[in-house]
Amino acid sequence: MESILRxxxxxxxxxxxxxxxWATSRSCQQQMRQYSKNHLKRSPxxxxxxxxxxxxxxxxxxxxxxxxxxSSYPSASSSPSTLASIPRHRRKVLLLGxxxxxxxxxxxxxxxxxxxxxxPRSDNVPDDTSYMYNRNADNFDRDVGAMETMIGITSLxxxxxxxxxxHVLESAVGTGRxxxxxxxxxxxIKSVTMVDQSRExxxxxxxxxxxxxxxxxxxxxxxxxxxxxPEFARVAxxxxxxxxxxxxxxxxxxxxxxxxxxxxxxxxxxxxxMCEPVEGRVYLLEHGKSHYGWLNSLLDxxxxxxxxxxxxxxxxxxGEIVRESGLEIEEEKRYHMGTTWWYVLKVPQDATKLxxxxxxxxxxxxxxKVIGASPWWMFWQR
Numbered sequence: 001m002e003s004i005l006r007x008x009x010x011x012x013x014x015x016x017x018x019x020x021x022w023a024t025s026r027s028c029q030q031q032m033r034q035y036s037k038n039h040l041k042r043s044p045x046x047x048x049x050x051x052x053x054x055x056x057x058x059x060x061x062x063x064x065x066x067x068x069x070x071s072s073y074p075s076a077s078s079s080p081s082t083l084a085s086i087p088r089h090r091r092k093v094l095l096l097g098x099x100x101x102x103x104x105x106x107x108x109x110x111x112x113x114x115x116x117x118x119x120p121r122s123d124n125v126p127d128d129t130s131y132m133y134n135r136n137a138d139n140f141d142r143d144v145g146a147m148e149t150m151i152g153i154t155s156l157x158x159x160x161x162x163x164x165x166x167h168v169l170e171s172a173v174g175t176g177r178x179x180x181x182x183x184x185x186x187x188x189i190k191s192v193t194m195v196d197q198s199r200e201x202x203x204x205x206x207x208x209x210x211x212x213x214x215x216x217x218x219x220x221x222x223x224x225x226x227x228x229x230p231e232f233a234r235v236a237x238x239x240x241x242x243x244x245x246x247x248x249x250x251x252x253x254x255x256x257x258x259x260x261x262x263x264x265x266x267x268x269x270x271x272x273x274m275c276e277p278v279e280g281r282v283y284l285l286e287h288g289k290s291h292y293g294w295l296n297s298l299l300d301x302x303x304x305x306x307x308x309x310x311x312x313x314x315x316x317x318x319g320e321i322v323r324e325s326g327l328e329i330e331e332e333k334r335y336h337m338g339t340t341w342w343y344v345l346k347v348p349q350d351a352t353k354l355x356x357x358x359x360x361x362x363x364x365x366x367x368x369k370v371i372g373a374s375p376w377w378m379f380w381q382r
Contacts (some may be wrong), residue, residue: 075369126303128262130197130226132311133174137200140175143310148177151336153285157181157255160283160342166250167240168192171227171271172257175232176205184214191219191241193249199224218301228267230357248276255285258321267346268325270352277347282327284343291338299339314339326353 025028034040079087086094133140150153154177161181165188170178182189194209196202206222209215229235252275258264260341275282289296299315307313319340322329331344347354 020196027042049093065180094289099314125307126262127313129307129311129313132197132308133198133260136173136199136311137198137204140201141177141204153340156285156335156340156342160255160285161253161281163281163344164189164251164253165274167244167246168251168253169238169268169271169274170194171238171252171254172196172260173205173222174198174201174256176208178253178255179205179208179212179215181335182212184212184218186207189218191221191244193221193223193238193240195223195225195227197224197226201224219375227270228261228263229270230263230266232270234272238274246276248280249274250276250280252280252282254283256287256312258284258286259288259314259316264316264321265324268327269354272325272327272345272347277351280347281330282343282345284318284322284341286318287312287339288313288316288341289339291334295337295339309318318343326356 005249008122135144148157157178158181159368161178162183164182167190168182170192176194182192194202194205196205202222202224209220209222220284221241223238225236227236227238240249252271254271258267261267271282290299296315303315319332322343322345326344326348329343330346331342333342334340335342
């Protein structure tokens with residue numbers, strides 16, 4: 001290497017040095033100094049080669065993510081957040097489907113439970129079981145509350161009563177299970193008259209009423225009456241508060257009332273007579289016969305024991321009762337395999353259909369004593 005550099009240096013040296021290495025002239029010395037500056041610089045060190053004897057370090061790669069194949073589904077027990085990993089719209093479908101499947105199961109379970117105790121203690125259970133509600137008043141909400149919520153009856157009550165307006169009459173009030181369902185804000189309801197044959201049940205409804213947020217701003221009357229009486233003018237008739245100036249109600253509501261009376265057709269006719277004939281509506285939510293013959297057989301078999309225990313005959317043909325009453329059907333729906341009946345009715349144009357026995361004398365108005373309460377500043381309307 002040194003010889004090559006020397007040879008290259010010898011070739012590129014100035015001519016004065018190659019001809020006379022001992023020359024000492026000033027010009028030659030200057031050339032030599034210039035040459036030393038330009039050509040005799042130290043060469044850079046050779047590049048460092050990698051140490052091939054040492055063990056190379058492995059390259060760092062990201063660990064591959066473990067994704068399940070598209071066709072596999074996570075197991076329910078693998079993670080507590082499995083339900084949260086399902087898309088929201090699918091979760092809604094699953095929950096709705098589960099609820100729809102659970103409703104008939106709950107209802108059939110209720111029927112089976114009734115069939116187990118299907119033998120009544122008495123062989124003569126009357127058609128009119130309204131007197132039993134005095135006995136069952138204290139335990140009624142506890143006996144039916146959970147079941148009504150699970151199978152959706154509570155929700156149907158709210159939907160039905162949400163349509164009430166003006167002066168409202170509620171028949172078969174019971175313990176006041178509809179009191180929380182009325183739209184008491186916005187001035188839609190002017191007064192509520194609640195009627196039941198059971199004084200004990202009506203007392204419970206009267207206690208519930210002040211618990212509503214705007215109940216004190218609504219004129220409420222509570223009356224013990226038999227609205228199914230054939231003596232309409234003397235016994236059955238009810239009118240809105242005196243100061244209203246109306247003789248009929250804008251809205252008539254009844255939920256689960258036809259099952260406990262021995263005169264269901266007469267009851268509906270009387271409700272129609274107390275409803276405003278043009279824009280008034282009668283809203284019904286009842287239970288009775290099903291779409292299916294096998295289920296009707298079960299209802300018939302368990303009906304006496306159920307009536308003796310709960311005070312209602314659940315195997316009545318509600319559709320036939322409504323048609324026979326003479327009221328005009330505006331809307332009809334059925335739920336729970338056809339056993340729950342929803343009706344919106346109105347007074348027919350030919351009102352004589354509600355008076356097949358001939359119109360009676362109504363001169364006295366047949367007002368009865370108010371046992372309920374209205375706001376203290378409306379005491380003069382009691």
